[in-house]
Amino acid sequence: MDVRGGAGVAGCCGTSVDCARCPVRAIAVCGSLAPEQLCELARIAAARRLAAGQVLFDEGAPAHDVYTLTAGMLKLFKVTRDGRRQITGFLLPGDFIGLAFADSYVYGAEAVINSEVCRFRREPFEQLMHRHPRLERDLLGRASTEIAAAQEQILLLGRKTARERVASFLFAMCQRQNVGDGGQLQVPMSRLDIGDYIGTRVETVSRVLSLLCREGVLAMPTPHVIVINSLRRLRQEAQP
């Protein structure tokens, strides 16, 4: 549970926002706030560590908090009554969690690897947001980006083949991690997670990866590190 209070946070105001440790510094919206406002934010913030596999919150739970991811990787997912799971997104540091909520969370969130989030109580965060239009505007921009990404995923799930899905997934990960030709792509999530994200079975993911490997598009030193031999071919396979 390891919930730490604002220990390293108070320093933010005094030292004019340069403490690297402060979780607030790492969040989404810090660029749009003045130091005094950052300090205000810090007062309702708390860091929390999550071990790999640990659940941050369940789908349907009352949404008391919003978060930003400061380290690690999270997966968001929905589950049907009979156990089918769909991962709706993987989050990287800097991502904000809490845009799509009403009274309760519309998806569950779980740590893929050891992670750290910065938690804000929902109510005071929203009040602060309303007092600072720049913060609100920043979130609107993030929401727009998220909608565009969701629609790209809808195209993938609705109209792409298994091969194209895997290629699209890898290509998108390359872009987020800024990996180019010959670069090492970190793939911390399991094959099952990948399958649940792109709408296929584990075995299909594995098969397609093996195939792309045999064809020389990529190499897999370990299951969780993928070397990209040709980003161009990967992009072609992804079908924009």
Place this chain on the structure above:
Amino acid sequence: MDVRGGAGVAGCCGTSVDCARCPVRAIAVCGSLAPEQLCELARIAAARRLAAGQVLFDEGAPAHDVYTLTAGMLKLFKVTRDGRRQITGFLLPGDFIGLAFADSYVYGAEAVINSEVCRFRREPFEQLMHRHPRLERDLLGRASTEIAAAQEQILLLGRKTARERVASFLFAMCQRQNVGDGGQLQVPMSRLDIGDYIGTRVETVSRVLSLLCREGVLAMPTPHVIVINSLRRLRQEAQP
């Protein structure tokens, strides 16, 4: 092309916002604006009629405008290079179009039936939005709702069977149109459109509908009017 200027719009200010004809009245956000602000909005607004099948804008075109739908129905879609199409959403009157845009539209928009939109120049609209935080807040709320809906669709496309997809689609349409047991659901879009929305072929949509019909869940007086015999069974088939 039928672009009408602010003819019926000017009245909005003088008569304290009660003219039913005014396109601005119909938009998303009117509830969050005072009469003077509505008037401001009206100055950058223009109504436009669209015939069924007419394109409002293409994917990738420079995004000069945002819109609200005032009458009819629009479909939003993306197309792959080799012609596969995915419809990302159907819009009903009151819906806002323009949240997910950067410099260019990330999807195309086309009228399903004869429709009417209210157009706003993007730049002045954003300026006005920045001057009126309540407007911005309203749009943020809409964006949240849209993200939640997109994730529901992602679950559908990634993990549901053809039968569940059709049932989910119909059930969602029932809720949006407020149709209950015995009610007539209006389905103005073609079977092809439905298939491109739920990620199946036309034939599959047709087959599943025929099946549900034979099973007594629904009836189809015409292809575009569906009578719901048991909303409960439809909901069961949809698998939440």
Place this chain on the structure above:
DNA sequence: CGCTCAATTGAGCACTTTCAACGCAAGTGG
């Protein structure tokens, strides 16, 4: 009446899934 276009239905096939087994690496306990 013949045309066109949408919807429906049928039959065969293909891709993905399902079911099952195996290899491998890490962790555990004697």
Place this chain on the structure above:
DNA sequence: CCACTTGCGTTGAAAGTGCTCAATTGAGCG
């Protein structure tokens, strides 16, 4: 230190769902 277990990834063979291709029906319209 080694047998055993456990979890994950991979591979194979069989099965099935939804797709492709093709033909038929039906409604709207000149």
